[in-house]
Amino acid sequence: MIDVSSLTKRYGDKTAVDDLSFVVRPGIVTGFLGPNGSGKSTTMRLILGLDAPTSGGVTVGGKPYREHAAPLHEVGVLLEARAVHTGRSAYNHLLALAQTHGIPRARVDELIELAGLAGVARKRVGQFSLGMGQRLGIASALLGDPKVLILDEPINGLDPDGIHWIRDLLRSLAAEGRTVFLSSHLMSEMALTADHLIIIGRGRLIRDISVSDFVRGSSRNVVRVRTPQAGELRELLLGPGVRVSSDERSVLEIEGLTSDDIGRSAASSGFVLYELTPVEVSLEEAFMALTHDDIEYRGSDSTVTTTVNEQERIAA
Amino acid sequence: MNSAAITTVRPRNALAMRVTQRHVARSEWTKLRSLRSTWYTLLITAMATIGFGMIASAATASNWTSMSAGDKATFDPLSTSLLGVDFGVLAIGVLGVLLITGEYSTGMVRSTFAAVPTRLPVLWAKVGVFALVGFAVALPSTLIAFFAGQAFLSSQHIQIAFSHSGVPVAVVGSAVYLMLVGLFGIGLGTILRNTAAGIATFAAIMFVIPPLVGILPASLANAIDPYLPNNAGAAVMDITAQAHTLSPWAGLAVFAGYCAAALAAGAVVLMRRDV
Numbered sequence: 001m002i003d004v005s006s007l008t009k010r011y012g013d014k015t016a017v018d019d020l021s022f023v024v025r026p027g028i029v030t031g032f033l034g035p036n037g038s039g040k041s042t043t044m045r046l047i048l049g050l051d052a053p054t055s056g057g058v059t060v061g062g063k064p065y066r067e068h069a070a071p072l073h074e075v076g077v078l079l080e081a082r083a084v085h086t087g088r089s090a091y092n093h094l095l096a097l098a099q100t101h102g103i104p105r106a107r108v109d110e111l112i113e114l115a116g117l118a119g120v121a122r123k124r125v126g127q128f129s130l131g132m133g134q135r136l137g138i139a140s141a142l143l144g145d146p147k148v149l150i151l152d153e154p155i156n157g158l159d160p161d162g163i164h165w166i167r168d169l170l171r172s173l174a175a176e177g178r179t180v181f182l183s184s185h186l187m188s189e190m191a192l193t194a195d196h197l198i199i200i201g202r203g204r205l206i207r208d209i210s211v212s213d214f215v216r217g218s219s220r221n222v223v224r225v226r227t228p229q230a231g232e233l234r235e236l237l238l239g240p241g242v243r244v245s246s247d248e249r250s251v252l253e254i255e256g257l258t259s260d261d262i263g264r265s266a267a268s269s270g271f272v273l274y275e276l277t278p279v280e281v282s283l284e285e286a287f288m289a290l291t292h293d294d295i296e297y298r299g300s301d302s303t304v305t306t307t308v309n310e311q312e313r314i315a316a
Numbered sequence: 317m318n319s320a321a322i323t324t325v326r327p328r329n330a331l332a333m334r335v336t337q338r339h340v341a342r343s344e345w346t347k348l349r350s351l352r353s354t355w356y357t358l359l360i361t362a363m364a365t366i367g368f369g370m371i372a373s374a375a376t377a378s379n380w381t382s383m384s385a386g387d388k389a390t391f392d393p394l395s396t397s398l399l400g401v402d403f404g405v406l407a408i409g410v411l412g413v414l415l416i417t418g419e420y421s422t423g424m425v426r427s428t429f430a431a432v433p434t435r436l437p438v439l440w441a442k443v444g445v446f447a448l449v450g451f452a453v454a455l456p457s458t459l460i461a462f463f464a465g466q467a468f469l470s471s472q473h474i475q476i477a478f479s480h481s482g483v484p485v486a487v488v489g490s491a492v493y494l495m496l497v498g499l500f501g502i503g504l505g506t507i508l509r510n511t512a513a514g515i516a517t518f519a520a521i522m523f524v525i526p527p528l529v530g531i532l533p534a535s536l537a538n539a540i541d542p543y544l545p546n547n548a549g550a551a552v553m554d555i556t557a558q559a560h561t562l563s564p565w566a567g568l569a570v571f572a573g574y575c576a577a578a579l580a581a582g583a584v585v586l587m588r589r590d591v
Contacts, residue, residue, distance in 0.1 A: 045591070049433045050591040066433040070333040070335060071430070072430075073333045077430050079423075082423055083425075083427040084422065087352060087353060088347070088350050092346060092347075095350075096343045098343075099342045100432050101333040101431070102339045
């Protein structure tokens with residue numbers, strides 16, 4: 001169990017984590033989702049006491065992480081940037097971590113086997129591929145048989161085989177009653193691995209929601225329409241519960257109406273349609289829409305979205 | 317990789333896990349010995365300490381008959397054989413800095429402090445382990461440098477005996493000095509966290525500042541000079557009792573004070589800063 005309450009972290013005048021509160025429960029896999037730079041890694045460092053919060057606090061298993069007598073037995077952690085000395089072998093890296101807690105060598109051997117590192121355990125970590133580095137990170141996270149697992153982007157760099165492996169591993173760890181908290185910037189991956197989602201943007205909580213609720217809530221139907229009379233058609237269709245956005249001058253993306261409705265309306269008003277296509281919105285798109293305003297660095301070619309309210313405001 | 321392997325994640329026996337200073341010291345020993353750079357740098361420390369002393373002694377012995385009376389009068393067989401210690405200082409100080417900045421440059425430090433979130437046991441373990449290892453390398457080095465140097469000098473009958481007053485203190489004390497320099501490096505590395513900054517600062521304090529002090533008016537320079545870190549530490553090797561030099565033990569104590577100050581400052585910032 002991880003309990004984050006009113007956590008805030010500022011670096012100079014930049015706020016990385018902004019009054020963030022959420023609880024990560026045991027027995028399920030919780031995904032920590034947000035665009036790059038949204039404060040996921042900072043939050044994880046704050047949980048581990050690597051960074052000190054500007055205000056607010058966080059406990060793991062009822063206590064601040066620092067106060068546990070055997071921290072590795074409480075929390076196993078995989079940090080995003082490889083937190084390993086490149087000159088040391090995987091075996092010695094794990095051994096050094098194990099020795100801080102008096103964990104026997106047999107446990108190190110066991111985890112090298114489990115993580116599929118037996119062939120490379122004596123090689124220097126600097127020569128590892130990204131995937132092998134991630135496997136070493138997983139092995140070190142599991143070293144202390146932890147009640148809570150905190151994994152920053154564990155799927156990064158893994159091949160499909162490795163992704164499958166880690167998905168099964170995390171699910172079985174959660175099924176054993178452990179707390180599993182992993183970050184990602186990929187919604188599609190989280191939908192397959194996680195049961196619950198904590199979504200943040202610019203350091204603020206956007207959603208604390210189960211995956212099934214998120215999927216249900218975001219299965220929107222969008223219809224893509226191409227017409228030379230885009231402006232007029234937009235005026236015709238806009239109404240309560242209807243959302244129209246436009247990437248190009250002659251293309252509208254309409255939400256809240258079926259393609260049948262739109263076709264009929266267009267025909268009755270005599271509009272010419274070149275294209276009328278129902279589009280299924282993926283989870284990834286739903287996630288992007290959700291965090292759209294919260295992405296710090298964005299390309300300038302962002303979509304122009306107009307809602308009913310904005311239309312009314314412009315008209316007024 | 318299969319589901320059978322996954323179940324082994326569960327504990328087979330209740331592991332008596334706990335962070336203790338002893339456990340952390342064992343971990344730091346594993347970290348120290350498992351890096352090649354440790355052994356290269358220790359080898360360089362030993363070779364510099366022994367080699368330069370031998371070269372100086374051999375050169376003096378072969379030139380002795382042609383040396384001026386003045387040079388002969390100021391000749392000191394002890395300091396000649398221990399001339400390499402000053403080069404050993406550079407190598408072992410760099411190793412001390414690397415011991416901690418290497419963790420920051422690679423990101424290892426986050427794993428280290430995630431495992432030991434109270435942080436200070438890590439610093440004390442590094443200090444303890446490095447003190448033992450550093451002294452274990454430094455003592456044989458200064459002993460070999462002394463005896464090898466005297467062997468060269470004995471060809472001209474200008475050697476000094478180990479039993480001569482002050483010599484054992486100088487030989488063992490210079491090994492203690494080398495060890496302390498390593499700890500000074502750890503302190504600087506902990507404060508600065510960056511390899512280049514740590515090494516540059518170490519070199520500046522030990523080798524750049526002393527000649528700069530020489531530019532000051534003589535009275536001021538003479539007052540400051542004995543207390544500069546490198547001069548204070550090197551006083552342990554001086555049995556000629558020159559003016560403006562601390563006694564061997566006082567000098568070593570002053571240098572130990574610098575180490576303690578650097579480590580204390582390091583400990584304070586280590587607890588305060590984000591990793």
